[in-house]
Amino acid sequence: MLTQQTNEIEASGDGGRQPVPRRREKRPTAFMFIDSSNGGINAKPDRVVRSFVMKSARNRKPWSTRPKSPKIETSTSARPRRRSSSGSQTSDGQNQIIGCSPRLECNIYKAPWKRQSVTSLSSSRSNSVFSNYSSHWACESPVSTYTTSPCAEYDYSEDVSDFLSSRQIALSRPRNFNGRFTPFDCLAVRLDTDAKRLLHQFVEVSTPRLLPVDPHKSSEAAATDWVATCIQSPIGAPFIYAALTSSARAARLDAEVYKWRAIAEVNRILTDPTKSTDDTTIATVLMLLAMEEADLADPQRQGDERRYSKSVNEAHQNGLRTMIGQRGGLAALGENRCLQVFILFLISSPKGLFRSIVLIHAVDSPVRHSVAQSIATFKRPYAILLDRNGHIEDYTSISFQSPQSFAGVLRPFHELGIDRGLFEIISTATIFISDLTVWYEAGTSPIDAIDLQKHASLLMYRLFDWYEGSSLEHPFDQSIDQSICLATLIFMVTATEPNTISFGLRLHKAVSKLCAALEKAPILQWSNAPDLLLWVLTMGALGSSTLPKSSRPKSHAEPRISFFTEYSRAAFSDRGSSGACADLEALLAKMRAGLWIRSIFDERVKRLWVSMGMCKAEAVEIEDRSSSESEGDQVIDEESALGKSTMMRFFPADARKAGRRTGSG
Numbered sequence: 001m002l003t004q005q006t007n008e009i010e011a012s013g014d015g016g017r018q019p020v021p022r023r024r025e026k027r028p029t030a031f032m033f034i035d036s037s038n039g040g041i042n043a044k045p046d047r048v049v050r051s052f053v054m055k056s057a058r059n060r061k062p063w064s065t066r067p068k069s070p071k072i073e074t075s076t077s078a079r080p081r082r083r084s085s086s087g088s089q090t091s092d093g094q095n096q097i098i099g100c101s102p103r104l105e106c107n108i109y110k111a112p113w114k115r116q117s118v119t120s121l122s123s124s125r126s127n128s129v130f131s132n133y134s135s136h137w138a139c140e141s142p143v144s145t146y147t148t149s150p151c152a153e154y155d156y157s158e159d160v161s162d163f164l165s166s167r168q169i170a171l172s173r174p175r176n177f178n179g180r181f182t183p184f185d186c187l188a189v190r191l192d193t194d195a196k197r198l199l200h201q202f203v204e205v206s207t208p209r210l211l212p213v214d215p216h217k218s219s220e221a222a223a224t225d226w227v228a229t230c231i232q233s234p235i236g237a238p239f240i241y242a243a244l245t246s247s248a249r250a251a252r253l254d255a256e257v258y259k260w261r262a263i264a265e266v267n268r269i270l271t272d273p274t275k276s277t278d279d280t281t282i283a284t285v286l287m288l289l290a291m292e293e294a295d296l297a298d299p300q301r302q303g304d305e306r307r308y309s310k311s312v313n314e315a316h317q318n319g320l321r322t323m324i325g326q327r328g329g330l331a332a333l334g335e336n337r338c339l340q341v342f343i344l345f346l347i348s349s350p351k352g353l354f355r356s357i358v359l360i361h362a363v364d365s366p367v368r369h370s371v372a373q374s375i376a377t378f379k380r381p382y383a384i385l386l387d388r389n390g391h392i393e394d395y396t397s398i399s400f401q402s403p404q405s406f407a408g409v410l411r412p413f414h415e416l417g418i419d420r421g422l423f424e425i426i427s428t429a430t431i432f433i434s435d436l437t438v439w440y441e442a443g444t445s446p447i448d449a450i451d452l453q454k455h456a457s458l459l460m461y462r463l464f465d466w467y468e469g470s471s472l473e474h475p476f477d478q479s480i481d482q483s484i485c486l487a488t489l490i491f492m493v494t495a496t497e498p499n500t501i502s503f504g505l506r507l508h509k510a511v512s513k514l515c516a517a518l519e520k521a522p523i524l525q526w527s528n529a530p531d532l533l534l535w536v537l538t539m540g541a542l543g544s545s546t547l548p549k550s551s552r553p554k555s556h557a558e559p560r561i562s563f564f565t566e567y568s569r570a571a572f573s574d575r576g577s578s579g580a581c582a583d584l585e586a587l588l589a590k591m592r593a594g595l596w597i598r599s600i601f602d603e604r605v606k607r608l609w610v611s612m613g614m615c616k617a618e619a620v621e622i623e624d625r626s627s628s629e630s631e632g633d634q635v636i637d638e639e640s641a642l643g644k645s646t647m648m649r650f651f652p653a654d655a656r657k658a659g660r661r662t663g664s665g
Contacts, residue, residue: 238265
């Protein structure tokens, strides 16, 4: 059937393609040729055939995808549609596909391995990533209007992953992904076997941990579908190269060639206004930004190399901000929920908050990125998710519970007379934590995991925003309120990442500011709520317990667990709650009456209180988590904290390797 259809099309000559009858036989078509040169465009674009193709793409095994006679494509929109393709004959007689989805030759980059051997170093085949399409990229980075590389010969092969234990490339075999992926031969980039495995490795490793608030992995299907949509997009070439960059880094390969291919493809797409703000393009830049931020955590990057890494990071950040602004704000990404949440969680801007940017609910990851980086640097995010009225969505409007149901939890805050705005945020956080506890224990919630992650980030942003406003308006007379705000922020970070053991430098700023606020507040001002003071001190000590032992901030104001130990002794010396005489269960009972999640905090706090001398050791095993970080002196700056934050959330294997490498050095 394939040969017969191909012959009929070729018989039409250069004048065009003859229409094929809708029904050639009485029985259903058993096989259909797909022109994969433009993202899998159907050779017979009628409605019945399109339905057949969509069904076959999900339910049947891969078909042949040899390109044939593409036509000129039409312009793409924000949501690409099926369209005809076009080809042009190159001087050497090869077909070079032009348009929104060029078929690029992509073989895995056989870069030299460090402390490893590779069975085959051949990269000179005709379909190599270094030949035909752009062979000069094998030895130098492409000149780019988006950002350029000063040198393509840096060795980044130290980026490693623990899943590689053998001395040869050992990438897992591709899985079926339950039909969410069409065959890789239909992508905008032609992949060889090794590159396909790298791409599958990216999906397998990245999608399960995109939402830390989802230990049940209920959002894995949605995340996989989102990644699959980006990979299968007609303009998905830059996203594919960015994904290969991430996997190549984990596989100890020199990923620079993939990274610069991704940047070059982004630059090419940015020249077309119909494609420059596509969801896939935004997701690609977000990935490039996350990887560049992770590189900032590398203490070995100094001098020109570090300055250049910072300039590239700023270029990615400015580019992403511009794309979101041109798109109409994050709120315009409402149909792409995963992308929206990731942006919110991940990205912050040292230039300040652009309030004109309305964050979209479509990209959970950018939102997540934005707030997380604000916590690491205490600088306003470049984007935040607002509704049509310019307000942040309140979780109380979604939950089935009301603040009146938590009067006992909120009473200590009320008795201290904290600021009304802060009280409203904490009231909302109390409801959210109650629903989150049920979600962790039973897997049920009024909203799904993606929305839980979004509202967690929004609550943390509201706390950050209140603190920044109070520091400007009332720098001296709100130290109690600021202490509670910062402690709640540390609590929220820990509560929404249940599988994170050590937060490294991510909480350094929050803990430092909490120490400063407690020093300004006389202990007597806490007399109406001693249990709340114990909770604040516990959160501060919990945040400082995961800081590097020998971290040396530039301000020389080192937040150490000893500060909270001494403060607790001074505060509770006359109450029998210090000096190893307090009952452990009695202290836990006080904490459980407030903002608390037993499954996350009980065991951690037991070890913490023993190390602080607040209760007897008994059978509690003390674990010093701060030792997981570097033992040498480390100067903490904003870039290092930012890079460490991104690395630990998205490249945990790199973070562990970097810690071992720095410690051994």
